[in-house]
Amino acid sequence: MNKLTDKTLAQIVNGNHQAAAIFEKYHLDFCCKGKRSLQQACAEQQLPVGEIAAELETVLLQDSKSSKWEFDKLSLTQLAEYIVSTHHDYVKKETSQIFVYLQKVASKHGDRHPELFKVFELFAAIKEEMEGHMKKEELILFPRIKELEKLAQQQQGQFSLNISYLLSPITIMQQEHDHAGNMMEEIRLLTNNYTPPSDACTTYRLSFTTLQAFEKDLHQHVHLENNILFPEAIKAFRKLQTAVLN
Numbered sequence: 001m002n003k004l005t006d007k008t009l010a011q012i013v014n015g016n017h018q019a020a021a022i023f024e025k026y027h028l029d030f031c032c033k034g035k036r037s038l039q040q041a042c043a044e045q046q047l048p049v050g051e052i053a054a055e056l057e058t059v060l061l062q063d064s065k066s067s068k069w070e071f072d073k074l075s076l077t078q079l080a081e082y083i084v085s086t087h088h089d090y091v092k093k094e095t096s097q098i099f100v101y102l103q104k105v106a107s108k109h110g111d112r113h114p115e116l117f118k119v120f121e122l123f124a125a126i127k128e129e130m131e132g133h134m135k136k137e138e139l140i141l142f143p144r145i146k147e148l149e150k151l152a153q154q155q156q157g158q159f160s161l162n163i164s165y166l167l168s169p170i171t172i173m174q175q176e177h178d179h180a181g182n183m184m185e186e187i188r189l190l191t192n193n194y195t196p197p198s199d200a201c202t203t204y205r206l207s208f209t210t211l212q213a214f215e216k217d218l219h220q221h222v223h224l225e226n227n228i229l230f231p232e233a234i235k236a237f238r239k240l241q242t243a244v245l246n
Helices: 002-006 009-015 019-025 038-044 049-062 076-109 115-154 164-190 202-245
Strands: none
Touching: 002 038, 002 049, 009 019, 009 038, 009 202, 019 049, 019 202, 038 049, 076 115, 076 202, 115 164, 115 202, 164 202
């Protein structure tokens, strides 16, 4: 168990993405705070590390290959394209629908459940920020990552790009990831872990269900970028830079 508890949350999920479901269960942030060890994260949140490690061991032993994506084996271009086609498309579709649900629910039930107004306000901010965020990734950062990989494959002799070419947009993306994650965490607290009240109508319940699914997708989305795509892109940049200098 000691070896597993010393691993970071990101390393554990990278090894087997089914571990993400266990981290979601205990609200352990493996995306924005994925650099914490399992031991440290559990201590900070006063969670039973032995019990969680045992659950993880069971998942790791099962190692269901049919549902295991080895994202760290994909090329940078393949991973960037996967993120866009899977997570960006999901966000574009779901944010509009959830926005409509929450607007309707806050209007009809806000007098009895005033927290719904804050939930709607927070999600509206997330929707707006994510739209701009994804556009910057698709038009600026991801093309730069693809260009970098192409240069590495061609082994071109001329390479004059500065590391800020990647680091500047990556830093901004990570800051925006943190902000979106913090707002979703506040929504989860306001909704009592997405638990609808006894008087909730169908749309009320549906809005909470879709919010919970959205948060899970966001965690996986941010994990792929923060813990795999961005570090691997920086590593590839430095490797190419070293090769050119030598």
